[in-house]
Amino acid sequence: MAEHGHERERAGRERGPHVRVAVIGSGFGGLGAAVRLRREGITDFVVLERAGSVGGTWRDNDYPGCACDVPSHLYSFSFAPNPDWPRAFSGQEHIRAYLEHVADVFRLRPHIRFDSEVTMMRWDGERLCWDIETSGGRLSADVVVSATGPLSDPKIPTEAELPGLGSFPGKVFHSARWDHGYDLRGKRVAMIGTGASAIQIVPAIQPEVDRLTLFQRTPPWVLPRVDRGISGVERWLHRQLPLTAQARRGLLWGIRELQVQAFTKRPEVLGVVERVAKRHLARVVDDPDLRARLTPDYRIGCKRILLSNTYYPALTRPNVDVVASGLAKVDGSTLVAADGSTAEVDAIVFGTGFHVTDMPIADRVVGADGRTLAEAWADGGMRSLRGASAAGFPNWMTIIGPNTGLGNSSMILMIESQLAYMADFVRQLDVLGGRVALDARPAAVAAWNERVQRRMERTIWNTGGCTSWYLDANGRNTTIWPGTTAEFRGATRRVELSEYEVLRVARPRTESEERSMKTDTVKVEAGA
Template identity: 55%
Template sequence: MVSDGRRRVRIAVIGAGFGGIGTAIRLRQHGEHDFVVFDRGDEVGGTWRDNSYPGCACDVPSHMYSLSFAPNPDWTRSFSAQPEIWAYLRRCVDSFGVRPHLRLGHEVLAARWDSGSTSWLIDTSHGGYRAEVLVAAGGPLSEPAVPALPGLADFTGEVFHSARWRHDLDLTGRTVAVVGTGASAVQFVPEIAPVVGRLHLFQRTAPWVMPRADRPISAGERRLFQRVPAARRLARAGVYWGREVAATAFLRPALMRAAEQVARRHLRRSVTDPVLRRRLTPGYRMGCKRVLLSNDYYPALTRDNVEVVAGGVERVTPDGVVATDGTVRRVDTIIFGTGFHVTDVPIAGRITGRHGRTLAETWSGSMRAYQGTGVTGFPNLFLLLGPNTGLGHTSVVFMIECQITYLLGMLRHLGRSGIRAIEPTPQAQDAFAARVDRRMAGTVWSRGGCRSWYLDATGRNSTLWPGYTWSYWLRTRRFDPEAYRPVPGPEPLPVSGAGIGAGAGRPEATTSSEEH
């Protein structure tokens, strides 16, 4: 305890999803035990705890959508469903002994850098903490985005977002408006269409939908993965490099034409009505928006009780929804599949740096961070899946592992040098952002002819990494102290003699060879 009553820890982690759990495991493996992981939920899992809508599953193959240092030979399908991924994360917590470090039900209300003590003062729903290092691992898919539609507050029926699914509400026979046609809707619409009385799907922009090559993983295959780890590593490597090859089309948009032909053929085979087919045909280059995978989405839209409404929603009435063309659908339930606050993450408004400005104020509508992890003016703050580290072609878990390796290198540097606090130099941060913007200019996300959720309020793509993931791995496999500067504060600490500060392990060793 300290004089102000705050509990003292060396490292505080916000979020207990893949990022927070992976960080906790790696910290323990490298001899660090003075840390806590905050999460507002009553269990771990993050996105995979909160998104439990019918049909929820991952669109990255299972063996790649898992931590390389916590392999799972028992995946039952090539693309895992939400219950299995959530169970995997809970199992990781218990298998690696990190549950004592969890502070569940602890919502982080504010975190402020205190220059006098060179530490983060953290206010949670269960009291205050003081930490030397703050790791923000809340993830970009944690806060549902509900559009501010006129009249929504006066709607007399049921309203919810897909990430807050109402499992207590029986949809049988109900008249439902689904707003949004993104990755969540493409999964839950086929599940609820046979149950509801009538479904009106409001589609502002038609998505590109590719066939989903999903299949059960046989018991024999699972036994092989259990008994021969090399087979599991080979399967993971095959997925990884296959996805890296696919990234080429995102970086050179003309190459997307071949994939578009596959998607168009998938649409023709699934939808015979030419009018509906035209309505479902995208008018932009594939990859500009997120590419969706489904075998049952298009067939669900051909049902007699399903209508695809081209265009968005103009407003809501007490008993219905008004489309942008002025037509009205009377409904008793509205389900939003409208995604998340990605470029305006709410936690940014709760973290205040050494100049008294929040992250949100500092970013002014467009997120920037050196390596997607550190921000000038925010000492000892480390972001997981921060600006420009999202992906459009493969597993973000890979990026998380790269960043955890980089974090461990930073902690080792602090321990060895005796420096209390560091932050990226403005020059390093600006140069990184400029490089990202230059590389982004030629990609499908910039030249694909659409307006996607990857773009922030300024029109900049501050979400995705504009390259191959191996190039990000190269940038983060070792911590680069020359890109950082010490932050003024009390006298330097004595050089650590234990744990990460003592240099337990090399930075590059924190990323398993299974990643590649």
């Protein structure tokens, strides 16, 4: 018996320290989860971050012109208001500074393990916990909260998808991995894509490059960006009277809640918005041929509506060419579009989006039946219970999971709703007592997703006549939430235990196991 006890202790050491909760990622979702855990009185947790600093997508996306298309006072935590936003729509540097501030104010840094990318995690059905391997070491956790986010892993064409890319002699990088050491001045640059990043990059680099060629597979709908600096008086007022900032946030939220009907139930109302966008295009672009190339052939709202006052003017400049076709192949330094157009370039910037419906983290999560999350989702696409729990993956939750995205409002609102659900999930584990886990019932997951997909049928995202990153490879919308943020808040206010199977450990832990886990927990809490 003593020999077996020593083996278990050695296995425990090899597994590394044990924590109550492991959070993956330190963007808005991860930091928000950490704050909520502390508010719940839980200090036995770690935040695993693959990079060397916090910020998530707002750390990685530091390309020229990067800014948010959601108003600043709505794009922040309700529990951490910022009265000093400098602009109505803040830039990347201000949002990243805000997240650094949150990490400091809520004393989260002792919990963060930087340079610790999760390489694999496996559910241990005997111990009812997750064994986690990271680039910085191993550990185990009762609960895993995955807050990697959908905009974290860039989608870059492969050699098979874009023949000749590997032999391109110039510089190649993605907008989310901007190479600040490469000087674009005087270079011939190709911008691939016309999404939210591209329409910010194009006007930022156009004045300094020799020639800019935009490869446009699909033109976006672009509305004017009603941006302005927030005056010192306004900021003073928000600091002295916090209720004024709350009222501002409430007004911004209410307007966007009212807009949801147009996206989900009455898409014909968006015709008014479409006319505004067309007037915006006609006012800026005089050339009828260019204007035709920039006019979408799908209904506004089907793809994300973009905001810019500088994108169209930049495209009219003499050193800019718009190729109304996607990039098909690379021949040396010559780029060839699907329509046969060519361009000689020195650098390629990919604004080709992210792995949203095929998140790489899903390949690294092995559930109760030995399958990865990616394998579990292979046949029907991403699906989970209330955007959080996947069947067969006990005590594992996502922040910004399947069908929690928004097409017109702030994702921070959705994140906070999921944080409330996470908090109640952990509370339910405490109420049940002992070594216990909750696994979403397949029937509950299926019922929830059937309801979501049924509501999705009438939405502009499914009926607008476009192909967007909201849809997976099978054309299923696994990304967007087809309702208001208030509805989602109500749906995630508490955990319904009837939707979960309660798992209990098959045997009690030995004294040596309990002693080993307690020792490891103390080390983690101390920041060892």
